[in-house]
Amino acid sequence: MDMRTYLPRFAAIALAGASLLAVTSAQAKEITVWCWDPNFNVAIMKEAGARYTKSHPDVTFNIVDFAKADVEQKLQTGLSSGTADALPDIVLIEDYGAQKYLQSFPGAFAPLSGTVDYSGFAPYKVELMTLNGQVYGMPFDSGVTGLYYRKDYLEQAGFKPEDMQDLTWDRFIEIGQQVEAKTGKKMMGLDPTDAGLVRIIMQSAGQWYFDKEGNTNITGNAALKAALETVGKIMSANIYKPAAGWSDWVGTFTSGDVATVITGVWITGTVKAQPDQSGKWGVAPIPALSIDGATHASNLGGSSWYVLESSAEKAEAIEFLNAVYAKDVDFYQTILQDRGAVGSLLAARGGAAYGEADAFFGGEKVWQNFSDWLAKVPSVNYGIFTNEADTAVTAQLPALSQGTPVDEVLKAIDAEVSAQVQ
Amino acid sequence: MALAHRGGIGRYYNINGWLFVAPALGLIALFMIYPILWSLWMSFQSGRGMMLKFAGFANIVRLWNDPVFIKALTNTMTYFVVQVPIMILLALILASLLNNPRLVGRGFFRTAIFLPCVTSLVAYSVLFKGMFALDGIVNSTLEAVGIIASPIPWLTHPFWAKVLVIIAITWRWTGYNMIFYLAAMQNIDKSIYEVARIDGVPAWARFTHITIPLLKPVILFTTVISTIGTIQLFDEVYNLTEGKGGPSNATLTLSLYIYNLTFRFMPNFGYAATVSYVIVVLVALLASLQFFAARERDR
Numbered sequence: 001m002d003m004r005t006y007l008p009r010f011a012a013i014a015l016a017g018a019s020l021l022a023v024t025s026a027q028a029k030e031i032t033v034w035c036w037d038p039n040f041n042v043a044i045m046k047e048a049g050a051r052y053t054k055s056h057p058d059v060t061f062n063i064v065d066f067a068k069a070d071v072e073q074k075l076q077t078g079l080s081s082g083t084a085d086a087l088p089d090i091v092l093i094e095d096y097g098a099q100k101y102l103q104s105f106p107g108a109f110a111p112l113s114g115t116v117d118y119s120g121f122a123p124y125k126v127e128l129m130t131l132n133g134q135v136y137g138m139p140f141d142s143g144v145t146g147l148y149y150r151k152d153y154l155e156q157a158g159f160k161p162e163d164m165q166d167l168t169w170d171r172f173i174e175i176g177q178q179v180e181a182k183t184g185k186k187m188m189g190l191d192p193t194d195a196g197l198v199r200i201i202m203q204s205a206g207q208w209y210f211d212k213e214g215n216t217n218i219t220g221n222a223a224l225k226a227a228l229e230t231v232g233k234i235m236s237a238n239i240y241k242p243a244a245g246w247s248d249w250v251g252t253f254t255s256g257d258v259a260t261v262i263t264g265v266w267i268t269g270t271v272k273a274q275p276d277q278s279g280k281w282g283v284a285p286i287p288a289l290s291i292d293g294a295t296h297a298s299n300l301g302g303s304s305w306y307v308l309e310s311s312a313e314k315a316e317a318i319e320f321l322n323a324v325y326a327k328d329v330d331f332y333q334t335i336l337q338d339r340g341a342v343g344s345l346l347a348a349r350g351g352a353a354y355g356e357a358d359a360f361f362g363g364e365k366v367w368q369n370f371s372d373w374l375a376k377v378p379s380v381n382y383g384i385f386t387n388e389a390d391t392a393v394t395a396q397l398p399a400l401s402q403g404t405p406v407d408e409v410l411k412a413i414d415a416e417v418s419a420q421v422q
Numbered sequence: 423m424a425l426a427h428r429g430g431i432g433r434y435y436n437i438n439g440w441l442f443v444a445p446a447l448g449l450i451a452l453f454m455i456y457p458i459l460w461s462l463w464m465s466f467q468s469g470r471g472m473m474l475k476f477a478g479f480a481n482i483v484r485l486w487n488d489p490v491f492i493k494a495l496t497n498t499m500t501y502f503v504v505q506v507p508i509m510i511l512l513a514l515i516l517a518s519l520l521n522n523p524r525l526v527g528r529g530f531f532r533t534a535i536f537l538p539c540v541t542s543l544v545a546y547s548v549l550f551k552g553m554f555a556l557d558g559i560v561n562s563t564l565e566a567v568g569i570i571a572s573p574i575p576w577l578t579h580p581f582w583a584k585v586l587v588i589i590a591i592t593w594r595w596t597g598y599n600m601i602f603y604l605a606a607m608q609n610i611d612k613s614i615y616e617v618a619r620i621d622g623v624p625a626w627a628r629f630t631h632i633t634i635p636l637l638k639p640v641i642l643f644t645t646v647i648s649t650i651g652t653i654q655l656f657d658e659v660y661n662l663t664e665g666k667g668g669p670s671n672a673t674l675t676l677s678l679y680i681y682n683l684t685f686r687f688m689p690n691f692g693y694a695a696t697v698s699y700v701i702v703v704l705v706a707l708l709a710s711l712q713f714f715a716a717r718e719r720d721r
Contacts, residue, residue, distance in 0.1 A: 069664070069665060069686075072686070073665075073685040073686060076684075076685045076686075076689060077685055079471070079472075080471070080472070080684070080685075080689060080691065082472075100688050103470060103471070103473075104470040104471020104472065104473065104688065104689055105471050105472055106472070106473070192578055192668075192669060193578075193663070193664070193666055193668040193669060242556065242575075242578060244551075244555065244556075244577050244578060245664050384470075384688055385687075385688055387686055387687050387688070388687050388688065391490075391666070391671075391682075391687075394666070394668060394669075394670075395668070395670045395671045396670070397669075397670070398578075398579075398580060398669050398670045399670070415489055416489050416490055419484070419487055419488040419489055419490065419491075420488075420490065420687065422468075422484070
């Protein structure tokens, strides 16, 4: 059989099929996005999508809401498999993991250097997504931290908002003991399988699990040592309500069982999702350690949008991100007020919303405060093994609560991390 | 249609026979043998994500120096050593009780004990997580009855978390093993028991000297199957601990560690493949040990 006689016919059929596909996709472009917090980035992406659809009626958005761990694992599975069929067009990646994906899956993400003007964003954010001179991804939110506290509970315990400003951790624990004695409420929720609090305290003193060169920095890390000591004190003072898992932890404050929450600004949307608690919350800077370099500012999480190189709608997805996230200052005002998203687009900081008082927080100018604290967050190198180090830290938290000396705990963490990092 | 060459060497050259099994063989080769060989090759490589490089025996050296792997291995062996004997014994006792023809409601009990086995692994794990929460139904019941004074931290204490996993898998799999024993017991000739009774052999001795020896092949089979299942344990631990194997890695299993190495940590497929071969070797060793222990000594 001579294939050549058949080839043109096959080609014609194939072409017809391809053009049919092209026609359908030109009529309706659907951009699929994966993200994880229905009160936060999911809602924000819906808002961004709605804004873009107004000017581009042919583009629709399919925003898929997973748990964060599921987004990460599904993404990693998809990238490892080498086929991109199951992957979305845009995915949200937490800053801690960005370099891991960029370095392990070269060519999987679309570089945006030529399109996006990165000079308009906070430099630390851009640095997190730079590899070999190329910048990948669209910087999104910052995880600047704050101490959210229930004014009503603290007042019952005899503390005014002035008493909550610029605390030390020791003072925070003292207050916690008095709050429990007077109101019966625990000071905070704590999930012993989540090292978030350790990370917050550690970064507030300018250190991380890794140094600037990316080498492990555990045994000689004064900030990590102090952070572990602090968490140990919180546990032995028993001023916390134990939580098993994220949703359980969120439940500790949405239910009104605890007096404070120490976490990233992105939790604001979840705090404000309880309208009956309006006016009862205040926000103060987080407590500080008593070591060199200690500050009242830190960061937890924060994430950015990445476009998959294999995406069928790559060009449209990049155009969309650039139009909304890099240029629309008004968009940032809306997501700030509605969701508590402190974006990393510098121009957005000049917007009106940042200067406004928030009724939910009793008329405090919380956004201005967060914006000020953001400028003070010590910059650290997250490296590419934060998940491994986190697992090692959580593995030692029970030992810590049972009174094992911190130096031994540090040695155990170091041994585990060193075996994992290679 | 009679075959021209029945038996003998000609049978192996019958093209039609090979054609019939070819599709199945092809699929097995593609989806079973090729991945197994490829994973063996992968276990000699190391690197981040898709950047794999040949590393020789580096992964095997890494196993010895990896405290998390040692922990996962110890946990897995603990589950195996504690859980499999408890479950096998429990299944035997239940089977012999339910084999009693005079027992009222036999069908109901059999179904009730077998039922956990048809539930989804994920569904029951999630259910157990709720039941064994700090303020869950198990703790409140135990407190109400007065067995414990303060709630047991099932999910947050390293020891109790292990106990919880063992309770969960025992609940899920005992009925499954029991069904094998029941079936085998019904194949034992009733006249043997009759003779024993006439000779005045007490019930306990009938169980240990007649039932158990006659069930030996089935006991061996279930022990091997349970060993393999326990050493590959994944779903329960993943769902009870949100994929972390916590608290303090106390419930981490080898399979969960492989999962973490591949999907949660900096992906290192080579090292993960090495750990999975540890499971292969373990299962092969333990199974041959069990065959050896259960061999026929009299002949």
